[in-house]
Amino acid sequence: NYNVKFNGGMFTETNELARTLNTASYEMQKTDFYQRDLIANVSHDLKTPLTMIKSYAEMINDISGDNPEKRKEHLKVIITEADRLNKLVSDMLSASKIQSNTLELDKEIFDLVAVTEEIVATYKVLNEQNGYHIRLNKCKAAYVYGDKEKIKQVLSNFVSNAIKYCGEDRVVIVEVKRIGKKVRVDVIDHGDGIASDELSHVWERYYRTSANRNRSIEGSGLGLSIVKGILVLHNANYGVKSKVGQGSDFWFEMDTVKKPTDTECKNKTHG
Numbered sequence: 001n002y003n004v005k006f007n008g009g010m011f012t013e014t015n016e017l018a019r020t021l022n023t024a025s026y027e028m029q030k031t032d033f034y035q036r037d038l039i040a041n042v043s044h045d046l047k048t049p050l051t052m053i054k055s056y057a058e059m060i061n062d063i064s065g066d067n068p069e070k071r072k073e074h075l076k077v078i079i080t081e082a083d084r085l086n087k088l089v090s091d092m093l094s095a096s097k098i099q100s101n102t103l104e105l106d107k108e109i110f111d112l113v114a115v116t117e118e119i120v121a122t123y124k125v126l127n128e129q130n131g132y133h134i135r136l137n138k139c140k141a142a143y144v145y146g147d148k149e150k151i152k153q154v155l156s157n158f159v160s161n162a163i164k165y166c167g168e169d170r171v172v173i174v175e176v177k178r179i180g181k182k183v184r185v186d187v188i189d190h191g192d193g194i195a196s197d198e199l200s201h202v203w204e205r206y207y208r209t210s211a212n213r214n215r216s217i218e219g220s221g222l223g224l225s226i227v228k229g230i231l232v233l234h235n236a237n238y239g240v241k242s243k244v245g246q247g248s249d250f251w252f253e254m255d256t257v258k259k260p261t262d263t264e265c266k267n268k269t270h271g
């Protein structure tokens with residue numbers, strides 16, 4: 001609360017100042033809130049897999065060491081949780097590199113259609129046995145110049161989110177098509193969708209929509225901020241269309257380039 005006195009022309013200026021201070025203070029409170037929330041979230045996210053790893057290692061030590069079946073089961077949990085921890089820590093590292101503008105690209109010419117196919121195939125293997133249907137509608141090869149591994153990360157993030165948030169429908173559609181000189185990938189689900197006032201925030205670090213914040217669906221809120229960082233570095237267009245109750249369509253598009261010759265493929269360029 002600021003005391004703003006009417007004093008001729010001063011009114012507007014003081015009022016302006018008060019408004020600016022108010023906004024700044026709101027922003028600071030928001031940042032502070034996010035920082036505190038962030039530490040709480042991150043500690044929780046790191047602690048959960050660590051606790052699981054420790055408990056299951058203790059179980060092997062105490063009870064399942066002599067039982068090959070049980071031991072295998074318990075070791076599987078340890079491996080899954082260690083993978084989760086690994087992913088979380090690498091996401092935190094990527095997010096931090098993006099924030100400090102130190103994320104580097106290792107660029108080469110590659111076929112975005114083939115890479116999309118590869119990612120879809122991986123998610124099919126992992127999820128179709130659990131009743132998910134992942135469909136791919138694709139065009140002919142479309143070459144782009146970019147960091148293949150990081151573009152794979154973008155695709156993985158969109159597809160894994162679509163699987164996570166597709167609800168009862170369990171259908172995910174991936175489309176890769178040419179639009180003039182560009183190639184565009186859409187990852188579509190028919191899940192709960194995202195409210196319009198939250199849409200622009202989903203690309204922010206640690207942001208999770210109110211609908212998902214308290215649900216058991218796991219997530220750090222880091223994925224899309226990393227996606228945004230990677231796509232911005234590639235000068236790619238990206239966005240999301242979503243309607244509550246109807247689902248979401250996360251997309252990006254890149255410029256196509258000429259198919260590389262065999263020698264160009266062998267001499268991968270950097271930078």
Ligand code: ADP
Binds near residue numbers: 166192194213220224
């Ligand atoms: P998270 O690890 O929480 O999934 P992301 O950064 O990938 O983090 O996504 C941020 C938030 O955006 C998610 O927590 C979720 O609320 C929302 N979101 C992302 N993808 C979808 C989707 N396909 N449908 C509905 N909500 C989504």
